[in-house]
Amino acid sequence: MSQRRALITGGAGFLGSHLADALLSEGWNVVVVDNLLTGRPANLAHLSREPRFEFIEKDICQPFDVGKVEYVFHFASPASPEDYHAHGIETLQVGSIGTFHALEIARKYGAKYLVSSTSECYGDPLEHPQKETYWGHVNPVGPRSVYDEAKRFTEAATVAYRRYHNVDVRIARIFNTYGPRMQIRDGRVVPNFMRQALTGRDLTVYGNGNQTRSFCYVSDEIEGFLRLAKSDEHMPVNIGNPNEFTILECAQVVLKITESKSRIRHEPLPQDDPRQRRPDITKARELLGWEPKIDLETGLRLSLDYFKNAVAAESAVR
Numbered sequence: 635m636s637q638r639r640a641l642i643t644g645g646a647g648f649l650g651s652h653l654a655d656a657l658l659s660e661g662w663n664v665v666v667v668d669n670l671l672t673g674r675p676a677n678l679a680h681l682s683r684e685p686r687f688e689f690i691e692k693d694i695c696q697p698f699d700v701g702k703v704e705y706v707f708h709f710a711s712p713a714s715p716e717d718y719h720a721h722g723i724e725t726l727q728v729g730s731i732g733t734f735h736a737l738e739i740a741r742k743y744g745a746k747y748l749v750s751s752t753s754e755c756y757g758d759p760l761e762h763p764q765k766e767t768y769w770g771h772v773n774p775v776g777p778r779s780v781y782d783e784a785k786r787f788t789e790a791a792t793v794a795y796r797r798y799h800n801v802d803v804r805i806a807r808i809f810n811t812y813g814p815r816m817q818i819r820d821g822r823v824v825p826n827f828m829r830q831a832l833t834g835r836d837l838t839v840y841g842n843g844n845q846t847r848s849f850c851y852v853s854d855e856i857e858g859f860l861r862l863a864k865s866d867e868h869m870p871v872n873i874g875n876p877n878e879f880t881i882l883e884c885a886q887v888v889l890k891i892t893e894s895k896s897r898i899r900h901e902p903l904p905q906d907d908p909r910q911r912r913p914d915i916t917k918a919r920e921l922l923g924w925e926p927k928i929d930l931e932t933g934l935r936l937s938l939d940y941f942k943n944a945v946a947a948e949s950a951v952r
């Protein structure tokens with residue numbers, strides 16, 4: 635058995651915990667550091683008896699050291715609009731101070747490094763679909779700026795550690811990802827619609843619902859991370875599903891797979907809500923031989939049991 639050891643910051647979150655599973659099944663020893671601000675111990679509960687797994691509850695904005703690691707996966711950050719609005723300062727801090735701490739660990743141990751960045755770097759894009767070379771259209775002082783600018787800073791710090799300290803870095807730009815372990819009350823569109831459809835409530839479509847997103851199922855996303863982690867590409871790579879849906883279409887797919895009689899109710903569009911998002915994944919296809927395999931309807935069906943259980947657990951405690 636390999637003794638390779640990987641650190642995942644934010645590994646109690648939705649994506650980080652799936653990454654922990656994937657690394658463990660590839661033979662890694664995994665240490666997760668998370669302050670549980672938005673991450674959840676339940677996402678890691680199935681690993682409590684796994685000897686190659688270790689969880690440390692800690693805020694990475696404080697200096698920390700977990701000993702020698704060969705890989706740093708820097709995933710710590712609130713990620714849903716509701717979470718980063720509720721924790722705006724913490725979001726800026728983890729993107730800046732936390733990122734320096736994660737990069738310093740990679741530098742100290744000569745570890746490889748991969749950071750989860752985001753399509754938010756493109757803001758409300760004027761170029762469509764978005765290529766990695768597009769610099770974005772971001773409001774630096776709007777309500778989303780605590781996340782967008784934190785992640786843009788994260789990318790700047792990451793490439794600076796490559797340029798100045800020769801740290802072996804990678805940057806994944808994630809587009810809307812969904813699947814089991816999403817928190818059903820994190821306010822994102824998939825958990826909101828699934829919870830509403832499964833409890834017979836109206837589906838809340840913000841604005842006219844013609845804004846678009848491109849949804850990637852979690853197993854495809856994780857496969858993209860693993861391939862990028864093994865590559866030698868140091869500049870950002872879009873890891874997302876290019877199949878684009880309007881939010882109204884997304885609502886229709888949720889109603890179909892849940893067989894729900896819920897109706898659609900329109901609510902105001904949040905400020906600076908991006909009008910369209912679709913990754914150009916030519917770079918990931920050519921460099922990593924990666925592309926997503928699971929379409930939205932299939933991915934939502936794969937997630938259905940999780941959301942049903944989460945909704946049932948929530949109603950049981952009320």
Ligand code: UDP
Nearest residue numbers: 715821822823824826838839840845881907
């Ligand atoms: N949205 C919606 N209803 C909801 C939650 C979200 O219509 O209950 C819309 C939101 O306005 C945005 C899209 O769905 O246009 C995706 O929102 P989400 O919060 O999932 O992520 P974002 O891509 O905006 O970060």
